[in-house]
Amino acid sequence: MAENASSRAQQRPHAGVGTGSHRDLARGPKDAYFRSLYTKAPDFRAMALNDPEFAAFIKGRGRDLNFSDPNAVMQLTKTLLKVDFDLSIELPEDRLCPPVTNRHNYILWLKDLLDTTSYDEPGRKAVGLDIGTGASCIYPLLGCAQRDWSFIATGDLECAENNVKLNDLESRVRVIGRKPDDALIPLDDLKMDCIDFTMTNPPFYESTEAMLESAAGKSRPPFTACTGAEVEMVTEGGEVGFISRIFEESLVLRERIQWYTAMVGFLSSLTKIVDKLWEHKIDNYAVTEFTQGNKTRRWAIAWSFQPLRPAQNVARGTKAALSRNILPPMTETTAFKMPLRENIGGFAENLSNAIAALELVSWNWNKEKLEGVGRAVDKVWSRPWRRQKKREAEMQMNKEMDGGGNTEKPSSEAQVCRFGFKVAVRVARDHVSVEARWLEGHDEVALESFRGFLKTASEKAVEDLKKA
Incomplete structure (x- = not known):
């Protein structure tokens, strides 16, 4: 399933621009189709016409949805996946119901990150690792629906595996369990040389108290708070602690993975991760932000030990970072x-x-x-450079005149x-x-x-x- 990402990064450039493919779409219009999704608020009335199960939750002339109702939120997620991606999921009531638009934004950014850091045509095959995939396994499902990608997913085994089977993706998505002390990036355990990217959407909070305090400060409950279990919302050290573990592993694995990425819930977390990159002199990185509706905002960070640089809109995709001086170099x-x-x-x-x-x-x-x-x-x-080459040419000439030195020039x-x-x-x-x-x-x-x-x-x- 894995290909040699490091060797691909060194391939010679060639002309042409390519695209990927949706399950039932020609390769050409695929990206345009997916990028058009959610540029405007979802039309609940049109969705209700396409999905009778969603229609049961719509009120007010077919335009209103009660976001405080966990069942309504769950059905919204299922309907968006069904109508827009031809995907199906089943979730227990005590697990996080992921907002589709937010997760879709992460996948779009990953596609741009890979497409703009390769001499291959856009839409190439890729292998990714979703760290802590959750019961829905939504990231691998969305990735496979949009691209010819394969995934390793770690996390909620039974539920995630059921959703993979529900969409006939067993040949492309492998769900594996991990113990608390296991490596978060299991390349060596799986005997894999390299993969193209990692992704994670870790629990935001470092304690239950911090989670409750954050919820109390909001004008209304967060979009998915009513369906999230504590294990999905709280982790030791919060999201910075979790991503720091990934970062430490990346310092060992380095170029075996082209891009290490993570989504965070707090801008302050993004700043702390960038500080770690600077501390270790990692200059190739990208930051962006995802907006969901009028209020919810998330950020993402990516870093690479390989030399291929992202396009500027991909690497510097957040205005909020300007005031914190954390943007990567211009490209x-x-x-x-x-x-x-x-x-x-x-x-x-x-x-x-x-x-x-x-x-x-x-x-x-x-x-x-x-x-x-x-x-x-x-x-x-x-x-x-020209002065240096002139000096080298003079030195080479002197060696030749003295009858010594290697006169062969290295191949370009x-x-x-x-x-x-x-x-x-x-x-x-x-x-x-x-x-x-x-x-x-x-x-x-x-x-x-x-x-x-x-x-x-x-x-x-x-x-x-x-x-x-």
Whole structure:
């Protein structure tokens, strides 16, 4: 079930953009379908027409639902899963009834995280671990409904396994039990080399008192409070303590998992986890927020020991983090803008040639899309690099003149990429811009340095067109 995520991260780039697939949808429209869900409040009246069992709970001309009624909340979850994802679940009355929209947001973010940190086409196969899946097993179910993913899930064995069987997903979802002292990430126990991601939605509170105090401070009961058992809401150390255990294990496993992720209920928890990343000099991470309705807000954190960087909207998806200075480095920038002119193709070709003239590991330019992907061993466009290469060439020449030294040059394909990038020429209504995206590496200074090169190269490309 597992594939080698680390080796995939080092694959060479190729052109093209791909998509995944829903159970009954063609590969093309899949993402658009799922991303359109819950952009507006659910239409209870339309849902009632599609599901008679939900209609029994609707009042007030088919628009109102009593959220203080656990049975109504349970049926809402079942109906959303049935109508929007073709999924079914059964839950005991004393277990958490998960809000579908919130869980769906987590899956959407995971898809973006994987899609934007790979040289493969979006929608690739992946293997994930849901730590503490709960009785519903909702995350693996939602993930499998939207993508060709497989899951290991740890948690409530009997209920979770029943829901997996209910949806005929036994070949893709494996539910395993864990003891309190077992590793939260059981790769070695399962004899698995690596997987693509972990996810968890841990209990928020460190004590029953903290949970009750939080509930007392709310203007109305939380969406699922009426159906959650204490074991699902309280854990030693709260959510920070739980995620810290995962973090400590990640320091050992490192690149064997591309992305370690977690959802938290408090912004303060997000800040504490980011502090741990900085403490251990982990620079590749992402933060975001999920909004459910007008009040409920959750946050998520992801970190990686691999070099592939997420898109900017994926990595910096929360405005709340601005005031706390916890956002990761920028990964996208505009290097150049000019008024819209004729012969944009000629300008783009000149710019591509300037990039190709650099000493790169690879450079692939798509003339139709006016964009290209490149990989470099370092800041090869910079003056320090050119001076260093000149010194190395002189030293090599001296060795050859003395009759010693190795005269063979290493193959560019064997060189390590320290800066992967994408360059795109974008045409708007009244202007043309050159956009740069940081794809790979750990040197955040490289993006700004590359931006300066692109600006100079773009200006020269314009001048060359004028001379032609």
